[in-house]
Amino acid sequence: MDLEYTPEEIAFRDEVRNFIEQNYPKHLKEIKTRSEMTKDDFLSWHRILHKKGWVAPSWPVEHGGTDWTPAQKYIWNEENGAAGTIPVLPFGVAMVGPVIYTFGNEEQKKRFLPGILSGDDWWCQGYSEPGSGSDLASLRTKAVREGDHYIVNGSKTWTTLAQHADWIFCLVRTDSDAKAQEGISFLLIDMNTPGIEVRPIITIDGSHEVNEVFLTDVKVPVENLIGEENKGWTYAKFLLGHERSGIAAVSRSKKQIDRLKEIAKGEQDGTASLFDDDSFKLKLSELEVDLTALEYTELRTLASENAGKGPGPESSILKIKGTEIQQRITELTLEAVGHYAYPNLQGMDLGSYNEFPIGPEHADGVAANYLNMRKASIYGGSNEIQHNIIAKMVLGL
């Protein structure tokens, strides 16, 4: 057992830190809630990383990844979290990319991987349907083979940022007679194909992050099928289990806790600041202890990955605890700003903001973030489903 970084790892950490400091776009630092981000905001850091060759550290080198060790990848996440950079969106790089280079044919790799890396192709994830959320395998969007095309009919929902997407990777039913999991295929669909309609879903924080995607007689060339027909469930599950690094969001949570501390220091509470308030401080400390436990759980998971064991169902711990902590941070931040949790300044003309401020600047967006973060225990396999996975796969129940 050893917690120290090697000299090489320390050198790498400094290199990464330096790079972020010098290249991270300044205007992105001002962003407080995701709802204010434009497509370009999402992509600007992505493009810079692509130029550097660091946009997809986990990919194999031959496809444009890095040969970083797990420790280096960990450092990478750590430094990005500490700097508060906007994460590279997962749909291309972390999700469909690995499916394509693992199960796709040469043609598909050549066609799709460069656009994922460069950010020229924006991908979205078409898994969930109105009737199929936790029970994903019950999905009903249908693809019928006609000559060299599939005709796709059905609807997807909760599709994150589909409003910007060029492509959607979809799970579709190609065999209605087979057992649920056995009749599913994995299709890549061009969002510009006639018959696709994207409708916004506004969430409780007032943002437009998710969408409904309706598919009516959408013609998809057969060459956009990944792997074998009716084997899509295997690829889908591979995808869900693939990218676990960063799922715990430890370094990002550390950064958010630091921000929360700053806010607490800026909140007056009698003659001192809220940061000096015993009961608030205890809650902060409890959060930090929880986060430390998670950090070391993640490190242990990484170490066993290092030793050649793939990420197991234990990584559900990272999802559950990671999202609980993220949610708790937003909850305490909301608490910290007191009365100024109230104002809803979204879409308000704040032209004269400085003349007549509505609360401290640090309170802006705090309630929206709290509300928005409720999603974290719902998406990506809800926390109840993650409990089920541990019960079944780890505890053997």
Place this chain on the structure above:
Amino acid sequence: MDFSFSEEQTLLRNSVQRFVQDNYEFETRRKITASDTGWREDYWKQFAELGILAAPFDEEHGGLGGSSIETMIVMEEFGRGLVVEPYLPTVIIGGGFLRYGGTDDQKNAIIPEIISGDTVVAFAYAEPQGRYNLADLTTTATKNGSGYVLNGQKAVVLAAPWANKLVVTARTSGGQRDEGGVTLFIVDKNAGGISTRDYPTIDGLRASEVTFENVAVPAENVIGDVDGGLPLVEKVVDEGIAALCAEAIGGMKVLNDTTVEYCKTRKQFGQPIGKFQVLQHRMVDMFMAYEQSVSMTYMVNLKLDEGVDERKKAASGAKVQIGKAGRFIGQNAVQLHGGMGMTDELNVGHYFKRLTLIDTQFGNVDHHLKRYSSLS
């Protein structure tokens, strides 16, 4: 011991319930909160006609002479409908100050106006630096001839955009956080020197930042004792808390019923999700949190006239229960609805938001736990 409601009280509940059912469906409420003014003045007039605005006032001022149980009933039903109109600031808070601290002239002039629906009051007490301490005041009222001059800023004054009168706490003597030296004023919102910045709130209400710049206030606008206003503020705020608790249980009940109903109908893995025991137990916990909140709401509304410390403990205890239960029920109602719970389209998120901010109103769980401990 008797927890049953009188016939009149049941009639009152029925009439408020009917009003909310007929006029406050969720889609109507959405239109109201999105409208320019953010409320329905015509509804307010209907409340006057229904006698709801008269509930707690003495008969000699045109009131119905009701107790806190009547206003509790009104607030609970309003909570079910997420009613935004300013019953709490006007009738409970503004009315409370007049009832307990008003001069005969003030009562005779203003109470009938409240009852008729012509006067709306907002309570300007919180300040940007003051957190939940009602005595932490930098707003000053300086004696000037026979009257006073007000200067300062008030934070998140709920319902201020709709109000024509403000009840303001200000320091007439003492240091920034001294218990003595606090004085209450009732002022016209359009008095010279008052400016407001209005905005919507996360939970669909409206509020203002209010600044007072050399606002001249005559001495007859003082409510209660000069320099001795704090006990009155605390009493009225405790009544506000009791009413707020009632609003909260109304909202909790809707969330719990909606969630149970949803879990009976939403199917995953070939069965209603309500068949999963983990969700059953969650809903049982939500149910228990609600029942405990109802109990605390009744308790505080029955204890408002007890001794000062007893009343304070009751109010703080109830506010703690409501804050914790509101958070638990709100978060889990969203969770059990899955993605649907995250949508603006469904009413669930809107109840969640209101419950979230009810915790902030008049002091959150931490604040009231401390207040409670300091009294034990």
